[in-house]
Amino acid sequence: MYNSKIKYLEFIMKLFLSFLLITIxxxxxxxxxxxxxxxxxxxxxxxxxxxxxKSSLFSDEVHRKIKEAVNKDKYSCALCHMPSTKNLAAMIRGTEQPNEKDVRQTDGxxxxxxxxxxxxxxxxxxxxxxxxxxxxxxxxxxxxxxxxxxxxxxxxxxxxxxxxxxxxxxxxxxxxxxxxxxxxxxxxxxxxxxxxxxxxxxxxxxxxxxxxxxxxxxxxTHNFLGIHSLNMVKKAVKLELLYKDEVLELTINNKMGHSIITHPMRLKFAKTKIKRDSKVIWSNFKESPLEDKEATFIIVFKDDANKTTLPHKAIGYKLDQNLKASSSKVIKYKVPKLQTGDEVITQWISYIINPKISKKLQITKDDIIKPYFGAKESIFIY
Ligand code: HEC
Ligand code: HEC
Ligand code: HEC
Ligand code: HEC
Ligand code: HEC
Incomplete structure (x- = not known):
């Protein structure tokens, strides 16, 4: 009787210990x-x-689509986009595939x-x-x-x-x-x-x-706001305008602790126009901001055949329009002679994904493809 009681206690103790160990x-x-x-x-x-x-391929559509274009099987991106996963090496080699039931993977x-x-x-x-x-x-x-x-x-x-x-x-x-x-x-x-x-x-x-x-x-705070936030986009640059003798001077100051373009998917530029009697009489570009490369910030890669390519095949730049941290650049435009009543307006516009790339990848989510309007500056001629 006594013995069995001890055995029972031992059993409970073991159960408790193994429970403890399992939880530990x-x-x-x-x-x-x-x-x-x-x-x-x-x-x-x-x-x-x-x-x-939202960094893993389960929550970031853009990331997933690029990953699929780069490599269907291997997920080398996991190193930074899904760093908590246990099978990181196998995922990078492509011998194991992402699993949406694994919280270590969906946790980003x-x-x-x-x-x-x-x-x-x-x-x-x-x-x-x-x-x-x-x-x-x-x-x-x-x-x-x-x-x-x-x-x-x-x-x-x-x-x-x-x-x-x-x-x-x-x-x-x-x-x-x-x-x-x-x-x-x-x-x-x-x-x-x-x-x-x-x-x-x-x-x-x-x-x-x-x-x-x-x-x-x-x-x-832990929102880590960046290019997806309108408030942050407004803080990216400071624009300044100066007009003298048919020359318009635009200064772009990068206020951030890094280059304007940190990631090759982005497109950022300043759009400048002159309005007379509420009509636009001059603008720095008509259709595409690339008509004015100096005011456009973009990185386009080339492959070994000198063709435009995604980052993983790049050997150099086809286009490298960037501006380093805390630096500024001055752009001079020859413009029509301004008269009283004219207004010059310049505005910073930022795209999370270059519209050309989002079209190719068929990304349609409004938050991702819409332009974000940043800093604005204007001068009025008296
Ligand atoms: C060394 C770490 C690292 C690796 C490896 C990596 N990334 Fe990233 N990725 C980042 C960081 C950091 C950012 C945010 C950068 C920024 O916004 O400037 C990012 C952002 C992105 C974005 C932009 C997402 C958005 O919301 O617009 C895409 C797309 C992307 N990565 C794709 C990939 C793909 C595809 C791979 C694998 C082929 C990969 N990355 C590998 C660190 C990494
Ligand atoms: C990308 C890295 C990163 C992630 C993800 C992150 N943190 Fe932090 N966290 C930091 C850094 C860096 C600091 C220190 C910030 C400082 O001192 O200004 C910090 C500070 C803290 C602090 C101290 C608060 C304070 O005022 O300094 C707590 C608590 C904390 N984090 C909890 C969390 C929790 C909980 C999560 C997830 C819900 C989380 N962190 C996600 C980087 C991170
Ligand atoms: C049971 C409550 C509790 C839970 C759950 C908890 N923490 Fe904490 N954590 C605390 C307390 C209390 C402090 C000290 C706060 C202080 O000193 O102001 C703290 C402090 C921290 C700090 C600050 C460390 C430093 O030296 O600055 C970090 C980072 C942190 N926790 C991260 C986490 C993360 C990540 C998780 C989830 C994995 C987590 N905590 C879960 C109670 C908790
Ligand atoms: C384990 C890797 C890792 C670490 C550490 C890390 N990040 Fe990130 N961060 C990423 C990745 C990956 C993304 C891009 C996610 C995406 O868009 O899919 C990102 C995105 C961001 C963004 C962009 C948000 C946006 O709107 O696009 C900011 C800002 C950022 N990180 C700041 C920080 C800061 C500040 C720290 C240090 C306290 C930090 N990160 C540490 C991996 C990391
Ligand atoms: C002086 C302020 C400042 C400092 C310092 C700074 N950032 Fe930023 N960063 C910004 C602002 C403002 C934006 C949003 C505007 C934009 O992305 O054009 C941004 C954007 C970003 C983005 C998204 C960029 C993109 O185009 O995808 C990432 C990622 C990021 N920062 C990470 C970092 C990291 C990592 C550091 C430190 C090495 C850092 N930032 C230091 C102000 C700063």
Whole structure:
């Protein structure tokens, strides 16, 4: 009788232990972004609206279509677009295919992935994220809080790369294609990292976590707004106009910490016109902004047969119209002699995808194909 009671207790104990072990190992396996919602609710909601959450081929149509055009089987893009997946190597080789039931894959650039980057290894082809994630251990989330509080879900630790923006450079710095040609770059005019966090994670009032035991009055937002945001597009450049003796001078100042074109899908330009009696008497282009290359920012690649091509086959530029971080350029137009009542207007226009490419890829979603109207400047002749 006594014996069986012990056996029973032992059995319960074992059951409990194995339950504990299973939960620990599940826990150590992967903390998906939803698990953070319980405490970091505001940050979670911001994150789920961001392109980081939507970076995988399951949520970003443009990314999926380009990926299919590049390679049907291999998913080398996973390195940055689906970094939390367990079978990264197999996915890159193409021996395993993306699976939409796997939360590690639909999670995109996830909270726990980003917050466990301990170091970024710099290399010529592209940089590599070094992760601190270890199986069967309570995870450490790195950040930049002053005296972070303890939590039963994770420990918190400071790491300077969450302050000097190096943490962004594992994916955003630069990338060479298989031919050794650099197809994108988000570095500044000195080939260095700018203050990404300062511009892309502005502070908002409130605590970072719902109990806010430390009584913090602001937290770093996680929307990571960029070219998909009208407000951000309005901050991209500053335009200035000057008219003298039939010459119109347009100055374009890049206000960002990186070149105007960081990604080859984009098209950005300044449209300038002169209005007299509400009629347009002059404009810098009629149909296509490329009629005025100086005011257009675009990258077009060429392959080894000198034909226009997608980034993965590029060996050089067919067209390279760009402007480095914090730099400006002056464009001079010979225009008709202006008279009292004339108005000169210039406006920044930004396309997430060059309309030529969206037509080819049959992308029709309005948010993605519509123009975003940025900074505007005008002068009136008295
Ligand atoms: C080294 C990391 C890295 C790799 C590898 C990578 N990407 Fe990206 N990708 C990025 C980053 C960072 C951005 C955001 C860049 C920007 O907007 O300037 C991006 C943005 C994009 C976009 C724009 C999405 C949009 O919303 O408009 C497309 C399309 C894209 N990538 C396709 C691919 C494809 C296809 C592959 C694989 C063949 C790939 N990428 C591989 C880092 C990477
Ligand atoms: C049970 C509640 C809870 C959950 C769940 C939770 N956290 Fe936390 N987290 C906290 C607390 C409490 C702090 C400390 C806040 C403070 O000091 O203001 C914190 C702090 C942090 C910090 C700041 C670290 C630093 O040193 O600056 C990061 C990053 C973080 N958590 C990420 C995450 C991520 C990612 C998840 C989901 C995988 C998550 N947390 C889930 C409670 C939680
Ligand atoms: C694990 C890789 C990775 C890391 C680390 C990373 N990003 Fe990203 N980021 C991406 C990818 C991939 C995209 C493009 C997603 C897409 O459009 O499909 C992106 C998109 C963006 C965008 C563009 C949003 C838009 O509107 O197109 C911004 C801004 C951004 N990241 C800023 C940052 C900053 C700031 C950091 C550092 C705090 C950072 N990222 C760290 C991979 C990463
Ligand atoms: C001085 C402010 C500023 C700094 C510093 C800055 N950015 Fe930006 N960034 C912007 C603005 C404004 C936009 C939106 C306008 C646009 O995309 O044309 C933007 C756009 C982006 C985009 C989308 C660009 C595109 O065309 O696809 C990415 C990705 C990005 N930033 C990442 C970064 C990263 C990574 C860093 C740090 C290396 C950084 N930014 C530093 C202001 C800044
Ligand atoms: C692309 C990388 C990236 C992703 C994805 C990301 N974070 Fe962060 N997070 C950062 C960086 C960088 C900081 C430090 C910002 C600062 O100090 O200004 C930060 C700060 C924090 C902090 C501290 C708050 C503060 O005010 O500094 C918490 C908590 C946090 N993140 C939780 C999360 C959670 C939860 C998610 C997902 C819902 C998430 N993060 C997704 C990069 C990321």
């Amino acid at each position: 190992s599940l826990y150590a396996k992967y903390l998906d972004s939803k698990t953070c919602k319980e405490c970091h609710e505001d940050i979670y909601f911001e994150h789920t609206k961001s392109m980081h959450y 650039v996830s909270c726990s992935y980003c917050h466990q980057i301990s170091k970024v290894y710099h290399s010529k082809k592209y940089n590599i994220n070094i992760s601190s994630a270890k199986a069967n251990e309570k995870p450490t989330m790195f950040g930049n809080l002053l005296n972070p509080d303890d939590s039963d879900k994770h420990s918190a630790k400071n790491n300077e790369i969450y302050k000097n923006s190096q943490v962004c450079m594992g994916c955003h710095s630069h990338k060479q294609n298989a031919k050794g040609f650099e197809v994108c770059n988000t570095k500044n005019q000195y080939d260095k990292t700018s203050d990404c966090i300062g511009c892309h994670m502005p502070k908002s009032p409130g605590g970072n976590e719902k109990f806010n035991k430390k009584g913090r009055d602001e937290y770093a």
